[in-house]
Amino acid sequence: DQQVKQNSPSLSVQEGRISILNCDYTNSMFDYFLWYKKYPAEGPTFLISISSIKDKNEDGRFTVFLNKSAKHLSLHIVPSQPGDSAVYFCAAFNQAGTALIFGKGTTLSVSS
Amino acid sequence: GAGVSQTPSNKVTEKGKYVELRCDPISGHTALYWYRQSLGQGPEFLIYFQGTGAADDSGLPNDRFFAVRPEGSVSTLKIQRTERGDSAVYLCASKTTAGANVLTFGAGSRLTVL
Numbered sequence: 001d002q003q004v005k006q007n008s009p010s011l012s013v014q015e016g017r018i019s020i021l022n023c024d025y026t027n028s029m030f031d032y033f034l035w036y037k038k039y040p041a042e043g044p045t046f047l048i049s050i051s052s053i054k055d056k057n058e059d060g061r062f063t064v065f066l067n068k069s070a071k072h073l074s075l076h077i078v079p080s081q082p083g084d085s086a087v088y089f090c091a092a093f094n095q096a097g098t099a100l101i102f103g104k105g106t107t108l109s110v111s112s
Numbered sequence: 113g114a115g116v117s118q119t120p121s122n123k124v125t126e127k128g129k130y131v132e133l134r135c136d137p138i139s140g141h142t143a144l145y146w147y148r149q150s151l152g153q154g155p156e157f158l159i160y161f162q163g164t165g166a167a168d169d170s171g172l173p174n175d176r177f178f179a180v181r182p183e184g185s186v187s188t189l190k191i192q193r194t195e196r197g198d199s200a201v202y203l204c205a206s207k208t209t210a211g212a213n214v215l216t217f218g219a220g221s222r223l224t225v226l
Contacts, residue, residue: 004154032213043116043203043217044155089154093213098168100145100205100215102154 003027004092006103015112019077023090023103028071030092034100035064035075038087047088048075080110114138116218118204124224125194133189133221137206144187145215146179147203155203161187162209194225 005024013019025033031052036044050057050064050073057064063076077084090103117136125131137144142163147155157171164184172178176194181187191198201222205215 006154034214036217041219043205043219046214046216049212049214091154096168097213098160099157099171101157102147104152104154 001026002103003030003094004090004101004103006090006106008106009104010107010109012109012111013080015082015110016079019075019080019084019108019110021075021077021088021090021106021108023073023075025071025073025092027092027095028068029095032093033064033066033073034091035062036089036091036102037084038089038105044089077108080108082110082112084108085110116204116206116216118202118218118221120221121219122222122224124226126226127194127196129194129225131191131194131223133191133202133204133223135187135189135204135206135218137185137187137204138208138216140208141206141216142184142209143207144181145205145207146187146189147205147217149201149203149220150199158189191223194223196225199223199225 003026034049035047038044048062066073087105089105091100119134144161146158149155159179160168161181176192178190201220203220205217207215
């Protein structure tokens, strides 16, 4: 049973517009969430994180929002650029803090 | 080293053979993780080392899979009697114990079992 879910396999956005990637989780005890970006033939690279004591974290063009009551988080990219085209993974640390649990990923395509 | 290094980058083997995949973590990172990523899926947790010991091996799929980290640095993932279903990219990540809770990944080892 998937504990971290990314229900949209793909998203297409025009350059300059906002990209919104969504993620849901099932375990209310999860308290630290991360987003990773992955290009083909490379390992995932860390993008941004958020702790459950916050509802928003911003880093340049990237903002992550956390809604604990809905067990939902989202990643906003503004403005989107063609170089943002990649697979984006949402992840959460398990309760014991020993493993990072990933969603299946969303492939973002930004067209110029 | 500067990043997490994994070798080989590609490995093709025949069903039933034994395979070893190596991970060289970032210098000073005490935590090391192995993940497996199949096509169209996210990385799937296999095992977590804190120093030399396996602190969590709950993700290893069966007893054909084994991992070691004898000196608390380099780790080797060992797969016995490989099966076609073992074909995947095997990712290694490391993390410092102090500071931010962020895993740094290597580029992965692509395993193909024919």
